[in-house]
Amino acid sequence: xxxxxxxxxxxxxxxxxxxxxxxxxxxxxxxxxxxxxxxxxxxxxxxxxxxxxxxxxxxxxxxxxxxxxxxxxxxxxxxxxxxxxxxxxxxxxxxxxxxxxxxxxxxxxxxxxxxxxxxxxxxxxxxxxxxxxxxxxxxxxxxxxxxxxxxxxxxxxxxxxxxxxxxxxxxxxxxxxxxxxxxxxxxxxxxxxxxxxxxxxxxxxxxxxxxxxxxxxxxxxxxxxxxxxxxxxxxxxxxxxxxxxxxxxxxxxxxxxxxxxxxxxxxxxxxxxxxxxxxxxxxxxxxxxxxxxxxxxxxxxxxxxxxxxxxxxxxxxxxxxxxxxxxxxxxxxxxxxxxxxxxxxxxxxxxxxxxxxxxxxxxxxxxxxxxxxxxxxxxxxxxxxxxxxxxxxxxxxxxxxxxxxxxxxxxxxxxxxxxxxxxxxxxxxxxxxxxxxxxxxxxxxxxxxxxx
Numbered sequence: 001x002x003x004x005x006x007x008x009x010x011x012x013x014x015x016x017x018x019x020x021x022x023x024x025x026x027x028x029x030x031x032x033x034x035x036x037x038x039x040x041x042x043x044x045x046x047x048x049x050x051x052x053x054x055x056x057x058x059x060x061x062x063x064x065x066x067x068x069x070x071x072x073x074x075x076x077x078x079x080x081x082x083x084x085x086x087x088x089x090x091x092x093x094x095x096x097x098x099x100x101x102x103x104x105x106x107x108x109x110x111x112x113x114x115x116x117x118x119x120x121x122x123x124x125x126x127x128x129x130x131x132x133x134x135x136x137x138x139x140x141x142x143x144x145x146x147x148x149x150x151x152x153x154x155x156x157x158x159x160x161x162x163x164x165x166x167x168x169x170x171x172x173x174x175x176x177x178x179x180x181x182x183x184x185x186x187x188x189x190x191x192x193x194x195x196x197x198x199x200x201x202x203x204x205x206x207x208x209x210x211x212x213x214x215x216x217x218x219x220x221x222x223x224x225x226x227x228x229x230x231x232x233x234x235x236x237x238x239x240x241x242x243x244x245x246x247x248x249x250x251x252x253x254x255x256x257x258x259x260x261x262x263x264x265x266x267x268x269x270x271x272x273x274x275x276x277x278x279x280x281x282x283x284x285x286x287x288x289x290x291x292x293x294x295x296x297x298x299x300x301x302x303x304x305x306x307x308x309x310x311x312x313x314x315x316x317x318x319x320x321x322x323x324x325x326x327x328x329x330x331x332x333x334x335x336x337x338x339x340x341x342x343x344x345x346x347x348x349x350x351x352x353x354x355x356x357x358x359x360x361x362x363x364x365x366x367x368x369x370x371x372x373x374x375x376x377x378x379x380x381x382x383x384x385x386x387x388x389x390x391x392x393x394x395x396x397x398x399x400x401x402x403x404x405x406x407x408x409x410x411x412x413x414x415x416x417x418x419x420x421x422x423x424x425x426x427x428x429x430x431x432x433x434x435x436x437x438x439x440x441x442x443x444x445x446x447x448x449x450x451x452x
Contacts, residue, residue: 046446048081053151055169056159057140059088059117063332064275064306065360066183067093068247069437070159073181076438077445078114086117087147087165089140092124094276094329095307107143118147128278128309137164148172155179155448158215161186163204166211177451179217179444181242182225209233216451219444224381240444245437246363246428248332251340258340262330268301269411271373272342274335275361277308282350285375287317288400289407290324298411302346303327305338339368343417344410345424347374349382351397366391366427371410371420375403391426 054074058067070088078084090102102108108119120143125132141164148156149172156176158169161184169178186208209232212218218234219242220226230236251258259266277283283304290302302324304314311326318324330338339345345365359382365372372392376382386392393409395402410417 046449047077047442049083050081050155050445050449051083051085051153052077052445052449053085053087053148053153053156053169054159055087055144055148055156055165057089057122057136057162057165058093058159059086059091059119060112062091062093063329063335065093066159066161069183069244069360072245072247072434072437073157073159073441074115075113076441079438080442080445082445084115085151085153086115087144087151087168088117088119089122090119090124094278096124096126096128096309098124107147120144120147137162140164141168144168145172149174154452155445157181157445157448159183160208160212163208163211166208166215170211170214177216177448178214179219179448180212180215181219181221181444182212182229183221183244185225185228205232217444217448222381222385224384240447242440242444243432243437244360244363245434246367246432247434248336248339248364248367250367250369251336253337253340255340255343258337261337262334262341264303264341265301268299269343270301270303270341271344271346271407272303272305272338273346273348274305274338274364275359277304277306277311277314279310280350281308281310282348282375282397283310283314284317285348285398285400285403286346287314287321287324289403290318290321292400292404293407294321294323296408298408300407300411301325303338303342305330335364336368339364339370342368342370344371344373344407347372347376347382347392349376349380349397351377362386362427363432366424369421369424371417372424373403373406373410375399385427389423389426391423393420 054070056066056070058065058070060067060071074084074086090098092098102119102121106121110117110119120140122140122143123135125136140162144165145168148168153176156169156173156178158166158178158180160166160180160182163186166180186204209229212229212234216238217240218229218238219240220229221242221244226239256266264270273283273286275281286302286304293300300323304324305327307329315326345368347359347361347365374382374386374392374394375397376386376394377397383394386394393406395406
């Protein structure tokens with residue numbers, strides 16, 4: 001593994017409480033500027049003055065995964081005049097570590113503009129295996145349930161795949177309507193990622209379907225999730241499409257300027273991966289790809305930007321490779337530069353990961369205008385999206401030789417690079433803007449309030 005020099009622009013969290021608040025406030029300001037055209041009046045009396053509780057374990061300042069979307073939901077509803085209370089966990093993802101300032105108490109109360117945030121000090125495993133995740137869920141469920149029982153709100157929105165938050169909303173509802181936004185399928189994730197056995201994953205899935213059936217509305221980010229939930233016994237009549245949005249902006253400079261900003265080499269062909277380093281991402285394929293290109297004359301370097309439970313194992317597997325570099329997560333402001341630095345952007349999935357999740361990084365990748373290399377499960381959600389839109393060079397998950405060939409095609413042929421850079425933009429649709437997503441969240445909340 002290379003000791004390649006880079007400038008560590010930012011990490012998942014900061015050791016300064018002021019720094020956390022500054023970054024969150026800056027991100028909130030950007031979001032609010034984007035969604036301001038929608039007015040409170042657009043949603044009649046349902047949101048203005050209504051008190052809505054949002055419960056989910058991930059929230060800002062976590063920079064990746066579900067947290068940016070949960071944060072946008074809260075901001076969107078507050079902009080529309082609702083009184084928003086967020087019940088969430090302490091920052092811990094994707095590094096699975098808790099900043100020192102969130103270790104001193106069992107709960108923390110913060111104010112972000114018009115949003116009240118209650119952070120609960122739950123268990124965070126050092127290794128996010130099945131046992132560790134179970135303890136996390138149990139601890140968050142107990143604290144979130146107690147908090148919601150004391151809480152006065154007109155409606156509750158739970159964010160999955162945290163089943164503990166959903167279960168807490170159902171347990172503590174006290175007649176309030178409960179809506180759920182399904183970002184991942186928890187049961188299928190447990191089995192397909194290899195975290196647990198298929199049998200146990202099936203039991204988790206059945207519990208998940210049962211809880212969702214007890215809600216009034218279920219928002220799904222993709223039609224594939226709706227199909228899976230209906231097959232599991234969740235009523236189709238309560239399903240609402242709630243596609244995620246593109247929550248990053250394009251970098252305003254050239255590729256060379258982006259690399260200079262980050263301290264990255266301007267002379268190599270960079271294949272950049274960003275995001276969580278977990279089991280479901282299947283980044284072993286990236287390690288083997290670097291190994292397969294180690295003695296080639298192509299000058300390819302794989303940049304793995306992120307953190308997660310598999311980081312240590314991946315670094316151990318990459319020992320002796322000089323053409324792969326692991327970079328800590330960059331902050332919100334520098335993430336577009338990391339994307340713009342790439343000659344190609346990499347998406348990998350573990351073989352067998354088909355129906356559990358739709359990688360949110362795809363829309364971010366599309367904004368960068370770089371070719372997308374995808375090593376994804378055959379017949380899965382990601383492959384169907386990429387094939388339908390013809391937006392990426394697709395190989396089967398774990399097929400390292402095919403992935404290497406696709407990289408070689410990009411290195412050798414500028415016309416191929418330009419063509420696939422253009423194809424990537426097919427993932428960007430008008431209804432994936434922050435403003436459009438904010439409208440969907442507000443309509444969802446408004447409809448939920450009508451069910452009181």
